[in-house]
Amino acid sequence: MTSADDRITRFNAEFGITLMNDSQAALPPPLRDLHRTVLTAFVNTGEAPSTNWVSEQAARFGLDPDQALGALDRADLVHTADGAVTVAYPFSGVPTPHRVQLDDGATSWAMCAGDSLGIPLMAGRDATISSADPHTGEGIHIQCRDGAFTWQPDSTVVLVGATTGCGTAAEAACGHVNFFADPVNAEAYLRAHPAVTGEIYDQSDAVEMGRFIFGPLLDR
Structure with a gap:
């Protein structure tokens, strides 16, 4: 079985994006x-x-x-x-659909859904993540407590998507890495956006992706 680390490494290499x-x-x-x-x-x-x-x-x-x-x-x-x-x-540094409230701390915006999962893992802090399904507008709320995540709705997935011909991760991928209330909505989003190539991550793989990319950045 391919690990989440291998999946995101391969996916980003396909689009010429170097992981952070x-x-x-x-x-x-x-x-x-x-x-x-x-x-x-x-x-x-x-x-x-x-x-x-x-x-x-x-x-x-x-x-x-x-x-x-x-x-x-x-x-x-x-x-x-x-x-x-x-x-x-x-x-x-500017508002996005993905808002992260660190417990007893600051509220910030994440570049994408995967990045929002990475913030509490990188900081070693509990947090609440608020976002929305871009296909239906349904609200999505995720809590991180002691490194464990609780998702509402519990069918939420993460679509990791990107387009070709863009230089940075922000340009190629961040607008297409989103939470969806269920896999059906993520698949519908891909059909509605044929220029986007994407993979659907379950909750476990999405968290592991955030941990792999962002966990080491503050050298905790």
């Missing part, structure tokens, strides 16, 4: 520390750091700020626009 755990591991240590600092800021505040703040942190690690931001951008780990971080997978 692999991208971070390839960074030199000071740049890796800067990346973790950006992620920690999202965990602590739920808000997108400014590029000025990231530049200050880069200098603290002995990095040239412009070169550091450029390197994180090329690695498809952190993207900025209009003076702020807009993408720092698993976090989004």
